[in-house]
Amino acid sequence: MKITLPKHFLGKSVAGTLERVLAGTPTSTPTSSTTPPSIVTTPTITDPQNYIILPGTIHGKYTYPQLLVSMTITHKNKNWNDTHAALAAEQASMLSPRQFVDFLNLLQRGNSAYDGLGKKLSKKKCDAILDEIWTVRDPWRAEWFDAKFESRGGLAGIGTKLFINYGHTFQNNTVTPTHSEELTGYLANDKTPGIDKDDWLAKATVHGLPNPSISDGQLYYWHPHNGKVAGFYANSVWASLYCGWDPSYTDARLGVRAAREKNIRIKL
């Protein structure tokens, strides 16, 4: 039997892994999602207590390593591209919609979230973070996602496909995606109101979007459009997953939830 090894696992290149393990230097190895970290050392973070550990996850072909995700929104009043630039300067990144869904699920469970120091978060704290994200109330809260939509192919409007670009990096003053995949099996029309947020979290697509058969609910949803980017915002009128944001838009209330790859030492 021939076994084909994948090129990537949990967002990491597989190449050289075996050699590193045999040499005793297994850096950045993902941990179990239920195991609190033994030691957290991320040199660029001075306040790990303000971050939450998002376990590395596999969604079809898309995997990502364990992350530290900020409990709060920062870098407000910057457009989508400038936000990427600001994050890159801090070796941080923007959450993809799928990572955001996983983050919400983690908080929603309320019993398995840990801060960057490895201290278990109380249910009350998890609920407070969720409240800040999606409760319909003043003031406005809004955050960018790492997802830009792009139409490709087709002729005269026939056969056009919509792609999601994500995993953006900022190099040479350019925001460039590392992943570009066709959007399939997602809700391709607006629903205002709304979609059921629990159903969304339970059955989101590999790209974090609601599936077409999602139950009705109160979370507003605007579907992806060519050239637009995704985000989440809540105010006194609604909470919404908005996939039609102009990337050039700025607002003093709109920021980003910084994420950083978590470096962790594993006891062997």
Place this chain on the structure above:
Amino acid sequence: MTNKTTIKIKIPTQYLGKLVKGSMEKVLTGSGTSLNPSSSPPATVSTVTPARIPNPEQYIILPGKSHGSYSYPDTLLSIERQYKGKNWFDSHKALSDTGFYMPTLRQFVDFLALLRSGTVRDGNAQSLPPRRVSELFEDITAVRDPYRGEWLDADFKESPGGLMMNYGHRIDAQGKLVQQYTQPVTPCLMQDKNPGIDLVDWIAKATATGLPPSDVKSGTVWYWFPRSDNMSVARFDANSGWAGLYCCGYPSDAGAGLGVRAAREKK
């Protein structure tokens, strides 16, 4: 010998809401991207037509509706409140002088429902960004400074048949304010509730005149019921203390933050 069969293909005039005419030329000249349906917001494939009015971008299209015996056509409503500082009578006069009128309470409720739907078009038939829509809704309903208020076309008058609401006012040739509709106020919630009534429930279950029903859920929107003092009109107010429907306002009231939304039939 070869038999030749001629097949005639009929090209439709439209495809996916777009005119087919000229498509091939656009593709061949490299401007075919605009033909991509995913690249355009829904507004561009809509059948809603732009309004024939100066500055249509300053108005919202309120789709026509029927509520019992009261119905109204597609209506333009100004995004901003106008004629601030004028009382209820003078607001009617100022609106009439420019070819507009005051929105009825029912239209106001439908306007709130439209904003809550998130799908709103301006007078150019272009979709408003959702954040702009929610800002508009907040501008009306949010509890915060400064005071914002808007007159509504609802005048409460006692009659042998009980308390009535007069609405659909127009100024006639003699300059007199005349109502087009008179309807009993009840059944509706006939007591103050401060706080309050549930905004979403009010919008969903409003009576034909736009008033909250007697079984409206409790909530945070304050409500003053229509008085039978023959000098009460309606307005919606919001400030840092509360936001609410005030059906006992003196028509002679005026204030710097109290204005009116200009309405006219969309043509």
